[in-house]
Amino acid sequence: MAIPSPAISLADIAEFVQGRIEGDPARVIRGVASLQEAGPTDLSYIAQDRFLSQTRESRAAAFIVAHRFAEVPQPQIVVQNPAYAFARVVQQWFVPAYRARGIASDLVKGSEVRIGADASIWSSVTLGDRVTIGARVTLYPGVFIGEETEIGDDCVLYPNVVVRERCTIGRRVVIHSGTVIGSDGFGYVQHDGRHHKVPQIGGVVLEDDVELGANVTVDRATFGMTRIRRGTKVDNLVQIAHNVEIGEDTIVVAQVGIAGSTRVGSHVMIGGQAGLADHLQIADRVLIAARSGVNRSVTSDQIVSGAPAMPHEQALKAQALIPHLPEMRQRLRELQKRVETLERAGVVRTGRAKKVR
Incomplete structure (x- = not known):
């Protein structure tokens, strides 16, 4: 049975996002969509002025905007941050409310396990000894939680997530499929020509409102804790090594690698495929461009880019020279030959020009 679409007036939406209506406040909204896909009862948004041209062909019933567009005939709700307001509208009216599924009969659990109220635990989930699961937690099929691990309220762990022993997950944490929390740190010591494992006896802490993408690995600390602080969001296929600390509200884009014991500050943005060496200090509000080393x-x-990373403006200048390197190399060879010819003729000697009378 299909879930009926809600019917919300623009007036109700404007009140919810504290926006100003330009147009008919009674217009009814039944869905949300992008500019290109919106239908005649859908709400969409214009994030920036450069997307204005796309509204000419949009069939949306209304838009959320940063300022009124006189050339747009549809009603508009004016707010300070359209993308944020639109996300709030989607969450409020167009995301299904949480409904507890209950606990599957084939749950495998150890001793002294505690599970909070209104949990949704699917089939084929395994909980180790002394695991604590908070209220309204969702564990999808194939999730494994190791012993003495704690999962806070309102967390969602998608299929085949692994959280190993002695890890702590805060509230409202979302972990996508295939991610492993608490895998062993890559620690070895050489002796007599062989690599001997250093026991990794620490853990991992994910604070409140952290979200990890698919196939992320967060290694446990050698001692102490690998820690990702409140509100940080991590994209798919990211490697976070042992004893790393990441500050609050940081963004880590796909395929980033952060080596052991590096400290990343708050409100940092790390672009895709960047690599960070071990034992670094990345301070607050740093922007690291994609593919930086x-x-x-x-x-x-600071804004840094390039490999090795350097101030972004300097890296741009260096990058601009690269296409000209072949001709610069050829020019250098020609100049070298001219100098050698002048030296043989006695015009220059030991790099100093001879006076010509």
């Missing part, structure tokens, strides 16, 4: 610590409020 960071081998030195970075002070706050």
